[in-house]
Amino acid sequence: MEIAPFMVVLMVVISIFSTAIRTPEIKYTPQSSTEITQEAFTPQFVSVPDSSIQNFIAFYAPKIPKDDPISIAQSIVEYGREFDVDSKLITGLIAAESRFNKNTVSNSGAQGLGQLLPGTATSMGVSDPFDIRQNVMGTTRYLKLMLNRWRGRDDQVALALASYKDGFGAITRSNGNFSDDTRAYIQRILKICNSIK
Numbered sequence: 085m086e087i088a089p090f091m092v093v094l095m096v097v098i099s100i101f102s103t104a105i106r107t108p109e110i111k112y113t114p115q116s117s118t119e120i121t122q123e124a125f126t127p128q129f130v131s132v133p134d135s136s137i138q139n140f141i142a143f144y145a146p147k148i149p150k151d152d153p154i155s156i157a158q159s160i161v162e163y164g165r166e167f168d169v170d171s172k173l174i175t176g177l178i179a180a181e182s183r184f185n186k187n188t189v190s191n192s193g194a195q196g197l198g199q200l201l202p203g204t205a206t207s208m209g210v211s212d213p214f215d216i217r218q219n220v221m222g223t224t225r226y227l228k229l230m231l232n233r234w235r236g237r238d239d240q241v242a243l244a245l246a247s248y249k250d251g252f253g254a255i256t257r258s259n260g261n262f263s264d265d266t267r268a269y270i271q272r273i274l275k276i277c278n279s280i281k
Contacts, residue, residue, distance in 0.1 A: 132171050132280060134161050140175065140280050145184040152216065156184060156197065159220035167228040173241070174224050177248065178277035179271055181223075185218055198223025245270045 138157035145153075156178070164171035181199040183189040194201050196219035205213045208222035231246035233252055237243060239260065246266050247255045255262075262270070 094121050100237060132161070134158055136280055137161065137171060137175050140276075141184050144179055146275075148184050148186075152184065152186065155216045156186075156220065159217045160224075161223050163224040167224045169224050169231065170227050170277075172277040172280045173273070174220070174227065175280060176273035177245065178220070179225060179276050180273050186214055186219065194221075198226070200226065241274075245273055253280075 099274060134154075134157045137160055138153045140155035141148075141156055150202075150206050151210050160171050160174045160178070176195045178184060181194075182197050184197065186197050188197075188199065190199055192201070195205065195213035197216065197221055199209065200210060200213050200222050201220065202213075204226060205219075205222050208225045210218045210222035212218050213222070227244065227248055230247040230252060234240040234243040235245065242262075243255060243260060246262050246269075248261075249266055249269050250263075
């Protein structure tokens with residue numbers, strides 16, 4: 085008779101623990117009124133003045149070295165044009181990945197502005213991931229690769245951003261269903277895109 089209450093308590097604890105660690109998968113639907121939509125963003129390069137991006141970076145990351153916003157903004161516009169990627173999208177991605185801190189290193193070993201893993205950095209032609217120009221180039225090139233892989237989809241931008249964060253294979257296997265964390269990441273980037281004029 086003493087075992088029954090213990091089992092009930094144990095089952096309740098297991099239930100609470102499993103609920104706390106489970107990450108629900110949620111499909112990103114750009115047309116949803118509760119989402120920040122991607123409809124204003126084409127993946128192609130859109131000309132935004134360096135000064136607009138520079139001012140946004142200086143406002144968003146006031147503690148970075150004072151010359152970094154200029155270098156980052158110039159690199160974003162240059163490589164956005166070279167790889168035909170919207171410079172606001174690159175800016176939003178870098179803001180979400182590193183808050184424009186060129187020296188950031190994650191627990192998984194991702195490095196620099198776009199948080200490139202060493203293997204990805206090498207494959208994108210980056211020899212120094214802490215160099216602003218090289219990292220922005222590698223970040224933009226990798227983002228373009230993800231955009232190309234989802235070309236033709238209405239939700240191309242969202243899928244490309246999710247693939248940048250979680251990996252193309254993971255997003256393909258999930259059939260476009262994103263975790264809350266990935267959905268929030270996409271929303272954050274698109275919100276930043278909307279704020280740059």
